[in-house]
Amino acid sequence: MTADVDDEEDSMGGLADNIRREEKEMDEGSGEDELSDEELDMFDDLLQGEGVREMTEPVRLVLTKLRKLAYAIKNSPTIILPKWFSIIRELADMEPEKRKKLSLRMMPRDVATRWNSTYDMVKFCWIYRKAIDRITEMRQLDLRKYEISEDEDEWNIVKELRDNLKVISSPFNPYVIPAMDEMHRDLKASVANTALSKSMRSALSLGLDLSNKYYSLTNDSEVYRIAIAQSYIQRTSFANSRKLGGSKGLSE
Numbered sequence: 001m002t003a004d005v006d007d008e009e010d011s012m013g014g015l016a017d018n019i020r021r022e023e024k025e026m027d028e029g030s031g032e033d034e035l036s037d038e039e040l041d042m043f044d045d046l047l048q049g050e051g052v053r054e055m056t057e058p059v060r061l062v063l064t065k066l067r068k069l070a071y072a073i074k075n076s077p078t079i080i081l082p083k084w085f086s087i088i089r090e091l092a093d094m095e096p097e098k099r100k101k102l103s104l105r106m107m108p109r110d111v112a113t114r115w116n117s118t119y120d121m122v123k124f125c126w127i128y129r130k131a132i133d134r135i136t137e138m139r140q141l142d143l144r145k146y147e148i149s150e151d152e153d154e155w156n157i158v159k160e161l162r163d164n165l166k167v168i169s170s171p172f173n174p175y176v177i178p179a180m181d182e183m184h185r186d187l188k189a190s191v192a193n194t195a196l197s198k199s200m201r202s203a204l205s206l207g208l209d210l211s212n213k214y215y216s217l218t219n220d221s222e223v224y225r226i227a228i229a230q231s232y233i234q235r236t237s238f239a240n241s242r243k244l245g246g247s248k249g250l251s252e
Contacts, residue, residue, distance in 0.1 A: 055202035062157045069146040070107040087131045119165035126162050160200045164190045
């Protein structure tokens, strides 16, 4: 591997670690909130385990590349964005049967304060992977550093993320806790799935730990408890699933 490639990998590794700055850049001028310091500290704590940062690096690197690519396309309306749309048109003309799927769309951004935006981004990227490969191959656009490598099995990571984050939907308040139950079950099953790559299983285990931290706070949220109580179906489901769980009663 050449020195240039090593330097590029070191640079991308640094980007993957600097999530806080990345989110600030992505949200600048959009009016969207950043993660709180408490939440950022929570993420940092999860990465402190022995070997966790190294094991999850491939997944974090792929996500960082895609986030930065989406940001680059959005912020170059006169150069990169027209080329992006041109590539999509060419691919749609080459494969007419996929024309409906390959509509002219901006690449979704992954924003920490938006529920489910990571899944939306990786789902889109898997569908538009040929367009992403093409645009990152163009040296004149200076996007090679965001290329998703087949040799490093990075597209497989995108596919695994898409498949395993699908469980994360966009629930209304009454559905939040039942949805968290479902996410917990699916994440736990995925972490135990030896068919997935080690880096993916490690990354999902972090997600499982984080969901447990948030889940532990729901008993202290009156909003969640009131919202669940307002939905008879969800109230019944929640009560039945929590009979032996030791959660506070909804009537409290």
